[in-house]
Amino acid sequence: MAKDAGGLTSRAEDFPRWYQEVVAGAEMAENGPVRGTMVIRPWGFGIWELLQGELDRRIKDAGAENAYFPLFIPEAFLGLEKEHVEGFSPETWVVTHGGGKPLEEPVVVRPTSETVVNHFFAKWIQSHRDLPLLVNQWSNVVRWEMRTRLFLRTSEFLWQEGHTAHATEQEATDYAVRILRDAYLDTIESVMRIPTFVGLKTDRERFAGAIRTWACEGMMGDGKALQLGTSHELGQNFARAFDIQYADESGARSYVHQTSWGASTRLIGGLIMVHGDDFGLRLPPALAPSQVVVMVVRADEHTDRASAAIADELRSAGLRVRIDDQTAASFGRRAIDWERKGVPVRIEIGPRDLAEDRAVVVRRFDRSKQSVGLSSLLAEVRSALERTSAVLHAEALAFREAHTTSVETLEEAVEAAAEGFAVLPASEVGEAGEDTLAGYGITVRCLQRADGSLPGVDEGDLSAVVGKSY
Amino acid sequence: MAKDAGGLTSRAEDFPRWYQEVVAGAEMAENGPVRGTMVIRPWGFGIWELLQGELDRRIKDAGAENAYFPLFIPEAFLGLEKEHVEGFSPETWVVTHGGGKPLEEPVVVRPTSETVVNHFFAKWIQSHRDLPLLVNQWSNVVRWEMRTRLFLRTSEFLWQEGHTAHATEQEATDYAVRILRDAYLDTIESVMRIPTFVGLKTDRERFAGAIRTWACEGMMGDGKALQLGTSHELGQNFARAFDIQYADESGARSYVHQTSWGASTRLIGGLIMVHGDDFGLRLPPALAPSQVVVMVVRADEHTDRASAAIADELRSAGLRVRIDDQTAASFGRRAIDWERKGVPVRIEIGPRDLAEDRAVVVRRFDRSKQSVGLSSLLAEVRSALERTSAVLHAEALAFREAHTTSVETLEEAVEAAAEGFAVLPASEVGEAGEDTLAGYGITVRCLQRADGSLPGVDEGDLSAVVGKSY
Numbered sequence A, B: 001m002a003k004d005a006g007g008l009t010s011r012a013e014d015f016p017r018w019y020q021e022v023v024a025g026a027e028m029a030e031n032g033p034v035r036g037t038m039v040i041r042p043w044g045f046g047i048w049e050l051l052q053g054e055l056d057r058r059i060k061d062a063g064a065e066n067a068y069f070p071l072f073i074p075e076a077f078l079g080l081e082k083e084h085v086e087g088f089s090p091e092t093w094v095v096t097h098g099g100g101k102p103l104e105e106p107v108v109v110r111p112t113s114e115t116v117v118n119h120f121f122a123k124w125i126q127s128h129r130d131l132p133l134l135v136n137q138w139s140n141v142v143r144w145e146m147r148t149r150l151f152l153r154t155s156e157f158l159w160q161e162g163h164t165a166h167a168t169e170q171e172a173t174d175y176a177v178r179i180l181r182d183a184y185l186d187t188i189e190s191v192m193r194i195p196t197f198v199g200l201k202t203d204r205e206r207f208a209g210a211i212r213t214w215a216c217e218g219m220m221g222d223g224k225a226l227q228l229g230t231s232h233e234l235g236q237n238f239a240r241a242f243d244i245q246y247a248d249e250s251g252a253r254s255y256v257h258q259t260s261w262g263a264s265t266r267l268i269g270g271l272i273m274v275h276g277d278d279f280g281l282r283l284p285p286a287l288a289p290s291q292v293v294v295m296v297v298r299a300d301e302h303t304d305r306a307s308a309a310i311a312d313e314l315r316s317a318g319l320r321v322r323i324d325d326q327t328a329a330s331f332g333r334r335a336i337d338w339e340r341k342g343v344p345v346r347i348e349i350g351p352r353d354l355a356e357d358r359a360v361v362v363r364r365f366d367r368s369k370q371s372v373g374l375s376s377l378l379a380e381v382r383s384a385l386e387r388t389s390a391v392l393h394a395e396a397l398a399f400r401e402a403h404t405t406s407v408e409t410l411e412e413a414v415e416a417a418a419e420g421f422a423v424l425p426a427s428e429v430g431e432a433g434e435d436t437l438a439g440y441g442i443t444v445r446c447l448q449r450a451d452g453s454l455p456g457v458d459e460g461d462l463s464a465v466v467g468k469s470y
Helices: A015-025 A042-061 A082-091 A114-124 A169-191 A237-242 A266-275 A301-316 A331-341 A351-355 A374-402 A410-416 A430-438 B015-025 B042-061 B082-091 B114-124 B169-191 B237-242 B266-275 B301-316 B331-341 B351-355 B374-402 B410-416 B430-438
Strands: A029-031 A038-040 A072-074 A093-098 A101-109 A133-142 A156-166 A196-200 A212-219 A225-235 A245-247 A253-255 A257-264 A292-296 A321-324 A345-349 A358-363 A369-373 A404-406 A421-425 A443-448 A463-467 B029-031 B038-040 B072-074 B093-098 B101-109 B133-142 B156-166 B196-200 B212-219 B225-235 B245-247 B253-255 B257-264 B292-296 B321-324 B345-349 B358-363 B369-373 B404-406 B421-425 B443-448 B463-467
Touching: A015 A029, A015 A266, A038 A042, A038 A156, A042 A133, A042 A156, A042 A169, A042 A266, A082 A237, A114 A133, A114 A156, A114 A237, A133 B133, A156 A169, A169 A196, A169 A212, A169 A225, A169 A257, A212 A266, A212 A374, A212 A443, A225 A237, A225 A266, A225 A443, A237 A257, A257 A266, A266 A374, A292 A301, A292 A331, A301 A321, A301 A345, A301 A351, A301 A374, A331 A345, A345 A351, A345 A374, A351 A358, A358 A374, A369 A374, A374 A404, A410 A421, A410 A430, A430 A443, B015 B029, B015 B266, B038 B042, B038 B156, B042 B133, B042 B156, B042 B169, B042 B266, B082 B237, B114 B133, B114 B156, B114 B237, B156 B169, B169 B196, B169 B212, B169 B225, B169 B257, B212 B266, B212 B374, B212 B443, B225 B237, B225 B266, B225 B443, B237 B257, B257 B266, B266 B374, B292 B301, B292 B331, B301 B321, B301 B345, B301 B351, B301 B374, B331 B345, B345 B351, B345 B374, B351 B358, B358 B374, B369 B374, B374 B404, B410 B421, B410 B430, B430 B443
Parallel strands: A292 A321, A292 A345, A404 A421, B292 B321, B292 B345, B404 B421
Antiparallel strands: A029 A038, A072 A101, A093 A101, A093 B093, A133 A156, A156 A257, A196 A212, A196 A443, A212 A225, A225 A257, A245 A253, A345 A358, A358 A369, A421 A463, A443 A463, B029 B038, B072 B101, B093 B101, B133 B156, B156 B257, B196 B212, B196 B443, B212 B225, B225 B257, B245 B253, B345 B358, B358 B369, B421 B463, B443 B463
């Protein structure tokens, strides 16, 4: 495929442009023909598949089962929960024709599925024995967006959305927090290697129709915040709107307490903006479609056999390995391409190295090169992958710490948020403070305990993490 | 969840009604609120996830990579390939409004993605080095349907659609056949355990825009055919419509040769209709979300510990196991529910059996019960699963053979197709013959060699498999 032979804009020079160039240069995604839509190319989708696998396993470990609800929702459903319709109605795409004729009732292409899911929950839930009901779906959703950016904000995106119903408010709270911590936070920290603030959203920032929203927030390479996953307590709002009641052991009927929670392809945008450098993407090994690329410098029978043997050895050890023997293209061009794509380790197999039973191992994260004897290649590659995972997290954490300032007043917060995050007592903000911050393009990203742990719901003594956001 | 306590309609009495009752009774799916749409419930979706995994692995083994193309397609795209638009235009759902306003150009919700994929192939393919380009996507698609039936024909369904481009027609033919055989046929036979006819479609039955369509066809329990997977050679039709050309080594430009291929949630309908019996679904072990259910007859500490130990032992051996300790419901009711869901093996743990270190193993396929010593439980379960897999295929094959008749003339074919399939020389059918058959609601399902192997493209001496179809 045709590629730009030139370098990338540097992050320091123009971060948004650098981002676009990485997305294009690493062949991750491009704009679709319809306003704001996105084509996810194999390299980007390979990352998404690995991320999906990690999230899916954790969601199942939390007891939820996957299901699928329809793309099309009757327009009237959206109006049943008042806050929800106010939040989503202006964002919808509407189908008015089918089979060559106008529809009797227009249908909305799902922007999120609370309404249609809860229509069915009302049928499926009768007794306390049907609870908790824990359902997740992987799907596409669409929203009308004025300004779009690949992965970060697109008209159509891919995500998972979980929907649950519980007998008590406490169980719903516990489950919303469990998903936040065990599915989202754990994936984002231990798989994506992104240091994450977790906490409650303010009323102003919570999901339309929720009573509480919990969120994971990461700091991007330009100091701005990106919301990486949210978990909502819906209280009994949808239960009342859709009449979802259960009978307890005595036969008395009550409305269920619910949660919903989602994470999307936006995570890939976060991955790029946290770990990328001026040479392109840098992938944590757990999310690299190819963790190692074996590059043949010049093709001949001996080299081909050697690279196949090396690839086999690494694959047997459980690694994802690709051989690049496209020697019709220049070696430098190919190396730049793999660097842009963020493959953690390159192994360069040249005839001279091979004659000495050696190969060159290049680590993507610091671009260091090392000549390695073939007998210790597997150990070196493993060590390079472990180091990549550790260093990516450490660098991101150091960056976040250098751009997060503890302050005491709103004025100081506004100043600090020009460079990154400010952390201040939540009592200094309040609704009026949020208005003031909004005037500077700053929002409260989350409320947390001083030690960064998840706050209790009614806890008074919280810190607000504030910053500009995507 | 509320369940009908009564039995199912028998297959012999009313097959379509039996099908609907199995889909509902096994909690696999139900109708969505918008015309023809479907909710896939966790049990049905669990089957789909396993089937997806099997297909996905085989598709990747054939060299294709997953990607994602947009749901929304500009209406004008559909018109670029003449046969394609004639085939799909009457079936589309059209979005005319977004963000509260009319769109400048209406967009079609994808009925299939040839047009939008090939719009991008034209950008990505420049040189022979970009070929072959092998892409697959898992997605939802929508089509306007007059009469819908869960899984078999729904307005929205889930599927995978593969799209490829090759330098030569031979390579395209080979790849279309490779997917048909290595991905579809192998999954349908060895995983779904459905005996399958494979072959070419006639011109009348081929995909809108293709030059050749290859198909897998199964016989359902009522003798009708269900198309289970199709692989199309598109020739250069889309390449010309979307201007997809590559430069060969000399720099001369040519249009690519293409394929597309798909399999959908319809496969689940086939699974039900081939293997189900009067007690519900019977699942091949490879597609059972739970292969074994350990049923606690009466809960007490000793029984709970024993069932946990049994489940652990089976899980360690790699089996998917669920414990049913919902003893508030009657044992008989629970047994019927697992039977309907088609779980291949039930282990019933009663206090008296347990006192003798025994349990009862029930095979779903023949409903046989056997008391088994706990020390040989794993071996017995494994053997029951293997037997299930073998018997389901053997029974389906015997049924198909009993309902397939070799005939010499169209008249005989019409008579035989009242009960199942007729096989006759393709030369006896022809276009006029297809018209005649159509008058009886009969179609040519595929053209194949006498020995059932895949025919060569230009081979004259073919048999036609004809029958009524879903």
